[in-house]
Amino acid sequence: MSTIYILCVEDEPEVLDVIVRDLSALEDVFPIEMAVSADEARNIIKEIKEQGDKVGLAICDHVMPGDKGVELMIEMQGDEFTERTRKVLLTGQAGLDATVEAVNHARLNRYIAKPWDPDNLVSVARDELTTFVIENEKDLLPYMGALDAKRIQEAIRARGTISDY
Amino acid sequence: MSSEDKYMRYLKESREKVQKRSNTIGIGSSGRRLDKNAFVKNIKELLPGSELLSSHYQTYKQGEIILREGQENKRLFVILDGYVKQSKQTDEFEIAIDLQGPGDFMGLLSFQTGERVFTTARASSDVEVLRVGQSSLDQIQENYPEISRVIQGLIFSNLSERYRRVVTLHMEIAQLSRQLEEERNNLRDTINELEKTRNLLINQEKMATLGELTAGLAHEINNPASALLRSVDYLMRVLPDMTEQAGALPDTGLVRHFLEAGMSREIRSTDQQREKMKQLQERYSHLSRSVIRDMSELGDELLEKVASYAKSDDKPKSLRLLLDSHKAGVFLASIQLSTGRIGHLVKSLKSYSRDSRAEPEVADIRLGIQETLMIIGNRLKDINVELNLPEIPMVKCYVGELNQVWTNIIINSCDAMEDKGRLFINCGTSSDGEVWVTIADDGPGVPDNLKSKIFESSFTTKTAGGDFGLGIGLAITRGVVQKHSGSISVRDRMGGGAEFIIRLPAYKGK
Amino acid sequence: MRTKEKQRFPAWTKTAVGLTLGIIGFCIPLFVHFDGLSFAGHLTLGIFLVAAAFWMLEPIPIYATSMLVIFLQIVLLSTQGPLYQNAELPSYTVEQTAQEEVWRIPDSALQNNTVFLRTGARSSEEIQIEVVETENGFVFVRSDEISSGTEIVSDVNHILTGYTPASYTVFMGTLASPIIILFLGGFMLAAAAVKYNLDKNLTNVLLKPFGEKPMFIILGLMLVTAVLSAFMSNTATTAMMMTVAIPIALQVSKEDKFRIMLALSIPIAANLGGMATPIGTPPNAIVISALNAQGESIAFGTWMLIAVPLVLVMLLSAWGLMRVMYPPTITRFKLELDSAFDKSGKAIIMYFVFALTVVLWITEAQHGIPSGMVAFLPIMGLTVSSVLEKEDIRSLPWEVLWLVAGGIALGISMENTGLAVWLVSSISWDVFPQIVLLLVFGFVALMLSNFLSNTVTATLLIPLAVSMGTSGIAGDGFSLVISAVMIGMACNMAMLLPISTPPNAIAMSTGYIKTADMVKIGSIIGIIGLFVALAYAVLFWPAVLL
Structure with missing residues (x-):
C-alpha cells in the first residue's frame, strides 16, 4: 500500500509551522511534507513519486518568491502524477485573476482565506482527502478513522468490492 | 484650408x-x-x-x-x-x-x-x-459719353455697395460675436467638465494605488495575523495541561529549559528538518510522525535530554510535555515576531499616508522611500531591491504625496519587469544643491520615442481590463514633483532598463 | 523522507513462509508413505496441505488458492488426468488352497489385513481378511468374501487402489453446484438492493419503531443489521449500517462509551445475522453442500428454523453484555431516518423479485422446490428486466463463489480418496460422548476461524466431521448433520480480532474502538455462543433435523 502525502507550500516558516500543526491530526495516516517554495515542492513531489507513493492533497500559498502558488498548481494539474491530487489555495491575497486561473487551469478544489479557522482547514483537508482516497484507493478501510467515515462507508457499500470470506 | x-x-x-x-x-x-x-x-x-x-x-x-x-x-x-x-x-x-x-x-x-x-x-x-x-x-x-454715365452711376453704386457691405459686415460681426460668446461659454463648460474628469481620473488613480496597497497589506498582515492567532489558540490549549503535568517530571526545571529553548530556537530549513526527521524516525521507529516532527525542531542538546523519554513507550506523557513546552516557547517567539511585524506595518502605513492637506514639513525623504518599500513589499517578493541611500539634505515636502511618487514609480517598474528582476534606488545631492533620487529597474526600458510622452496624462502601455486607471500615474507623479518645485525625467539605465530621476530642492532653512 | 512504521516481520516473510510451507506440504506425501492411505489419498493430502498453508498464511489470495485446488484436482485426480487416463488395476485371480476359505494371494496385494477386490478395471472394494500363513512372496489368507475365481488387486499400492477417479467435470462442476447458484442468487438480490437503495430505506423504516433512547437504538440497529446480513453479505451490511451509525456516534462525546457500543454492535450483529440463512455467509454453503453430498439435504426454511433462535438469543445476550460493559451516558438522540423508496419501474420489479424469492426460499419445505432452483428466479428476473446491468454483474463478488467452489471440490476428494477417514481414524473417537465431540468441533472451529477465513475453516473441518459420521468411527450416537451444522455455526461466531471477519475490520477502522474492546466482547460472545449452540444441538436441533 502506498503512502498518501499532504504537501504544504508556504514561504513563511511561522505560517507553515501553524498549518502543519493544525493538520497534525491527519499526520499519522497522511504524512505531511513542508516546502517553502514551488521549487522545493517540485523536488518533494519528485521524491514521493520515486518512492512509489502519492500526493493526496496540496495546500498552497499563492504569493511566494519564485513561482506563484497558482503556477505550481497548474503545473501539478498538467502532470499525470499529481493530476488527481486535491488542490487547496490558502492565501491572504490572490487577485481575482489568479483565482480564476487556478479554478480554470489547476482545477482548484478549494480556496481558504488567511487568517483561517483551524477547524475549517482540517475539515477541508479531511474532505478533500476523503474524495482523493475514494477516487484513487482500492482499500478504503485504513483511511476511515482519519477521514469522513460516513462517506467512506457509503463508498464501500456502493462499490461492493469487500465481501465475506 | x-x-x-x-x-x-x-x-x-x-x-x-x-x-x-x-x-x-x-x-x-x-x-x-x-x-x-x-x-x-x-x-x-x-x-x-x-x-x-x-x-x-x-x-x-x-x-x-x-x-x-x-x-x-x-x-x-x-x-x-x-x-x-x-x-x-x-x-x-x-x-x-x-x-x-x-x-x-x-x-x-x-x-x-x-x-x-x-x-x-x-x-x-x-x-x-x-x-x-x-x-x-x-x-x-x-x-465715350455712354460709358461715362455708367461710370458715374457705377461709382455711386460702388460706394453705396461698399456702405451696404459695411453695414452687413457689422451685422454679421455682431452675430458672430454673439456666437463667439456662446461658444466661449460652451468652452468654459467643457473646461469645467474636463477639470472634473481629470480630478476623477486622479481619484481613480489614487484608488488604484490604494487597491494595490490594501491587497498587499492584506497579505502582509494576514500572514503574521494567522501565525499569531493560531499560536495563541495552541497555547491556550496546551498551557493548562502543561502547568498541571509539570509536577510529574523528576526535574521541573526541564519544562522551563525547554520553553526558553523554544523561544530562542533557530528555524531549520525545511530540507534540514526533513533530514532530521528521517534520522529520528529511524532511531525512534515506535513514535508517531507528528511526535517525530516536534522532536525534529529540537536542538541537539535538547534531543539528548528527551532521549530517555523517547526511547520507551511508557513515558509518552513526559515526552509530550517536554515537546509541548518547547513548542509553546516557539509559539511565544512567533507571537512576538508576528505582533512586531504587524505593529511595524501599521506604523509604516500611518506615516506613509500622512495627511497631504497639512502644511508641508521638513523631512528626510529616504524614510518615505523605505516605508513605501515596506508597504508594497508583497510586490517585491521576487524583486531584488538594491538600496544605496546615503545621507542627503532634508526636503520641505508633503511626505504623503511624495510617497505616492515613490509608489507610482516603483509599481511602474514592477509592472515593467513583470514582478521579477532588480530594482536600484539611489539618492544624492547634485552640485547645485538639489536632492536627487533615481529609481531604476532592469526591465525592458522605455523606448526613446516614448520618453517624452510617458508623463502625459493619456499615456499608458497597459492593456485595458487588467490594471485600471494607471495610465495617468506618471502624469500625477510629475504633477506632485512639480508642485514641490522639482523635476522628473526618465532615461535608459546603464545595462538596460529604465531609470527615473527625481530632483527636489533641498531645504535651505534651519 | 519517510520511514514506514516498522513491522516486526516484513510482509514478504509471511509470503515466503506460506509459499515454502505449502510447497513442502504438497511434497511430503510424495516422498513419505502413510500406511492405510491410498495413493490418491496421498495426492489429496498433498493438495490439502498446500491449500491449508496457502489459506492460512495467504501468500496468494484465498480465492486463488481455491482455483489452484481445483486445478490440481483436475490434473492429478480426474479420470481424464495424465495419471489416471490409461490406468488399470492389476489383476490377480486368487488360488484356492486345500483348506476351506483359505486363499493364496501375492503379498503385494495385502496391507494391514486388507485386500482389495477388483470390481472393474478402475474400481475396487476393500475387504478385511485374516492372514493364515506367509510363504516367500505369497500369503495365505482366510475370508468368506472370496470365492473361486475372484479377482483381487495384485498391487495394493497401485494408484487406483482404494480410489475410483472422478471425471474432471465433477471438480469443475462445483462452481455450478446448487449451493453456488443459491449464493449467486443471493449476491444478485443484494446487488440490486444496494443499487436501488432498498437496504438503506429498509433500514430507516425498520429503525423508526425503536425510538430515540440509546439502548433501544442499539437493539434496533442490531436487529436490522442481523436481518439484512441474513440475506446480504455481512460486509456490505456493515458498511451500510455504519453510514447510519456514524452520524449517531458524532452526536456523542468522544469519552462516552456509547461510541464503543455503537461501533461494536454492528459487526457483531452482522456476523451473527449471517448464520440465519443458508445464503448468509459462505461457511453455511460449505456445510450444506457437504451434507447434500451425503444425501442429507437441509431446506432453506429448516436452516432458518434451527439458526434464527440461536441468532436471537446471541443478539440479545450481546446486547445485554454491552449494556453492562459500556453503559451509555447520553440519554436521547436525534435520528434522521428519511426513507425515500425508489418508485421507478425497475425498482418495483426488484422489490417484487426480492420478496418472491425470499418467500419461496423460506417456504421450501412446503412447496419442495429446492432453494438452488429458486435462486434462478432473481438471476433470471433481475437480468432480463435489466435491473442489473453488465457493470453490476461484473462487480458481483465472484471470487467468493470460487472460494466456496474450491472448498466443496476439496471436500469431494477428501471423501472419495479416503483421506478424511484416514485423518480422523487415528483417534478412537467413539470413547467420547457426542456432546464432547460437538464441543471439541465447535471450539476448534471457533478458534481457527478467529484467525482464518470462516469459509476456509469450514472447508478444512467439515470433511473431517462428515467422514467421522460416514465411517462410523465416532460411534452410534454421532449425528453427521448436527456436527456439521455446529461447525458451521461456530465458524460464524468468531469475532475476537479485527482480522477475524471483514465486518470487524470495518468497525475497527472507524477508530472508535480498540482491539482490546473487540477481544473482550468477542471472547465472551464466542464462549456464550458455543454453549448456547451446544444446548440447542442437544435439545432442539435433533427435533428439527433428525
Whole structure:
C-alpha cells in the first residue's frame, strides 16, 4: 500500500509551522511534507513519486518568491502524477485573476482565506482527502478513522468490492 | 484650408450676395439697371478698337501688389477680370478686408480725395484692369459719353455697395460675436467638465494605488495575523495541561529549559528538518510522525535530554510535555515576531499616508522611500531591491504625496519587469544643491520615442481590463514633483532598463 | 523522507513462509508413505496441505488458492488426468488352497489385513481378511468374501487402489453446484438492493419503531443489521449500517462509551445475522453442500428454523453484555431516518423479485422446490428486466463463489480418496460422548476461524466431521448433520480480532474502538455462543433435523 502525502507550500516558516500543526491530526495516516517554495515542492513531489507513493492533497500559498502558488498548481494539474491530487489555495491575497486561473487551469478544489479557522482547514483537508482516497484507493478501510467515515462507508457499500470470506 | 482661405471664400460669397441683390434691384438715378457685367463686357468690346482705352489696359499676375497701403494714388482702377484682395496691415499681421471683382473700382477714395491709399490691393488671381488718371478719365468721358454715365452711376453704386457691405459686415460681426460668446461659454463648460474628469481620473488613480496597497497589506498582515492567532489558540490549549503535568517530571526545571529553548530556537530549513526527521524516525521507529516532527525542531542538546523519554513507550506523557513546552516557547517567539511585524506595518502605513492637506514639513525623504518599500513589499517578493541611500539634505515636502511618487514609480517598474528582476534606488545631492533620487529597474526600458510622452496624462502601455486607471500615474507623479518645485525625467539605465530621476530642492532653512 | 512504521516481520516473510510451507506440504506425501492411505489419498493430502498453508498464511489470495485446488484436482485426480487416463488395476485371480476359505494371494496385494477386490478395471472394494500363513512372496489368507475365481488387486499400492477417479467435470462442476447458484442468487438480490437503495430505506423504516433512547437504538440497529446480513453479505451490511451509525456516534462525546457500543454492535450483529440463512455467509454453503453430498439435504426454511433462535438469543445476550460493559451516558438522540423508496419501474420489479424469492426460499419445505432452483428466479428476473446491468454483474463478488467452489471440490476428494477417514481414524473417537465431540468441533472451529477465513475453516473441518459420521468411527450416537451444522455455526461466531471477519475490520477502522474492546466482547460472545449452540444441538436441533 502506498503512502498518501499532504504537501504544504508556504514561504513563511511561522505560517507553515501553524498549518502543519493544525493538520497534525491527519499526520499519522497522511504524512505531511513542508516546502517553502514551488521549487522545493517540485523536488518533494519528485521524491514521493520515486518512492512509489502519492500526493493526496496540496495546500498552497499563492504569493511566494519564485513561482506563484497558482503556477505550481497548474503545473501539478498538467502532470499525470499529481493530476488527481486535491488542490487547496490558502492565501491572504490572490487577485481575482489568479483565482480564476487556478479554478480554470489547476482545477482548484478549494480556496481558504488567511487568517483561517483551524477547524475549517482540517475539515477541508479531511474532505478533500476523503474524495482523493475514494477516487484513487482500492482499500478504503485504513483511511476511515482519519477521514469522513460516513462517506467512506457509503463508498464501500456502493462499490461492493469487500465481501465475506 | 487655412483660416485665411476660409475668410477669403467668405468674402467672395458675401460679395456675390450683395452684388446679386444690387443687380436685381437695380440702382441708378435714371432708374435703369446698372449692370457691372454689362459694363465690363461693354468695355471689353470697346478695348480692341480704342486706342484710348487700350493704352490704359493693364494686367497683373497673381500675388502682384497693385496698390500699396500709404502710397499716393492718382489713378482709378476698374477691374475687368480676376479678383483683388484688399487688406490692411496692422503692427503684427495683415488683415484681409475685402475682395473685389470684375466691374469694381479700386483706389476710388484716394483717387477722388487725394488721400494716401488706405488698403493694400493685391491680385488674388491674374487680374485685368483699366487704369486711368484724372485726365484720361475726362478724355474717356468725352469720347465715350455712354460709358461715362455708367461710370458715374457705377461709382455711386460702388460706394453705396461698399456702405451696404459695411453695414452687413457689422451685422454679421455682431452675430458672430454673439456666437463667439456662446461658444466661449460652451468652452468654459467643457473646461469645467474636463477639470472634473481629470480630478476623477486622479481619484481613480489614487484608488488604484490604494487597491494595490490594501491587497498587499492584506497579505502582509494576514500572514503574521494567522501565525499569531493560531499560536495563541495552541497555547491556550496546551498551557493548562502543561502547568498541571509539570509536577510529574523528576526535574521541573526541564519544562522551563525547554520553553526558553523554544523561544530562542533557530528555524531549520525545511530540507534540514526533513533530514532530521528521517534520522529520528529511524532511531525512534515506535513514535508517531507528528511526535517525530516536534522532536525534529529540537536542538541537539535538547534531543539528548528527551532521549530517555523517547526511547520507551511508557513515558509518552513526559515526552509530550517536554515537546509541548518547547513548542509553546516557539509559539511565544512567533507571537512576538508576528505582533512586531504587524505593529511595524501599521506604523509604516500611518506615516506613509500622512495627511497631504497639512502644511508641508521638513523631512528626510529616504524614510518615505523605505516605508513605501515596506508597504508594497508583497510586490517585491521576487524583486531584488538594491538600496544605496546615503545621507542627503532634508526636503520641505508633503511626505504623503511624495510617497505616492515613490509608489507610482516603483509599481511602474514592477509592472515593467513583470514582478521579477532588480530594482536600484539611489539618492544624492547634485552640485547645485538639489536632492536627487533615481529609481531604476532592469526591465525592458522605455523606448526613446516614448520618453517624452510617458508623463502625459493619456499615456499608458497597459492593456485595458487588467490594471485600471494607471495610465495617468506618471502624469500625477510629475504633477506632485512639480508642485514641490522639482523635476522628473526618465532615461535608459546603464545595462538596460529604465531609470527615473527625481530632483527636489533641498531645504535651505534651519 | 519517510520511514514506514516498522513491522516486526516484513510482509514478504509471511509470503515466503506460506509459499515454502505449502510447497513442502504438497511434497511430503510424495516422498513419505502413510500406511492405510491410498495413493490418491496421498495426492489429496498433498493438495490439502498446500491449500491449508496457502489459506492460512495467504501468500496468494484465498480465492486463488481455491482455483489452484481445483486445478490440481483436475490434473492429478480426474479420470481424464495424465495419471489416471490409461490406468488399470492389476489383476490377480486368487488360488484356492486345500483348506476351506483359505486363499493364496501375492503379498503385494495385502496391507494391514486388507485386500482389495477388483470390481472393474478402475474400481475396487476393500475387504478385511485374516492372514493364515506367509510363504516367500505369497500369503495365505482366510475370508468368506472370496470365492473361486475372484479377482483381487495384485498391487495394493497401485494408484487406483482404494480410489475410483472422478471425471474432471465433477471438480469443475462445483462452481455450478446448487449451493453456488443459491449464493449467486443471493449476491444478485443484494446487488440490486444496494443499487436501488432498498437496504438503506429498509433500514430507516425498520429503525423508526425503536425510538430515540440509546439502548433501544442499539437493539434496533442490531436487529436490522442481523436481518439484512441474513440475506446480504455481512460486509456490505456493515458498511451500510455504519453510514447510519456514524452520524449517531458524532452526536456523542468522544469519552462516552456509547461510541464503543455503537461501533461494536454492528459487526457483531452482522456476523451473527449471517448464520440465519443458508445464503448468509459462505461457511453455511460449505456445510450444506457437504451434507447434500451425503444425501442429507437441509431446506432453506429448516436452516432458518434451527439458526434464527440461536441468532436471537446471541443478539440479545450481546446486547445485554454491552449494556453492562459500556453503559451509555447520553440519554436521547436525534435520528434522521428519511426513507425515500425508489418508485421507478425497475425498482418495483426488484422489490417484487426480492420478496418472491425470499418467500419461496423460506417456504421450501412446503412447496419442495429446492432453494438452488429458486435462486434462478432473481438471476433470471433481475437480468432480463435489466435491473442489473453488465457493470453490476461484473462487480458481483465472484471470487467468493470460487472460494466456496474450491472448498466443496476439496471436500469431494477428501471423501472419495479416503483421506478424511484416514485423518480422523487415528483417534478412537467413539470413547467420547457426542456432546464432547460437538464441543471439541465447535471450539476448534471457533478458534481457527478467529484467525482464518470462516469459509476456509469450514472447508478444512467439515470433511473431517462428515467422514467421522460416514465411517462410523465416532460411534452410534454421532449425528453427521448436527456436527456439521455446529461447525458451521461456530465458524460464524468468531469475532475476537479485527482480522477475524471483514465486518470487524470495518468497525475497527472507524477508530472508535480498540482491539482490546473487540477481544473482550468477542471472547465472551464466542464462549456464550458455543454453549448456547451446544444446548440447542442437544435439545432442539435433533427435533428439527433428525
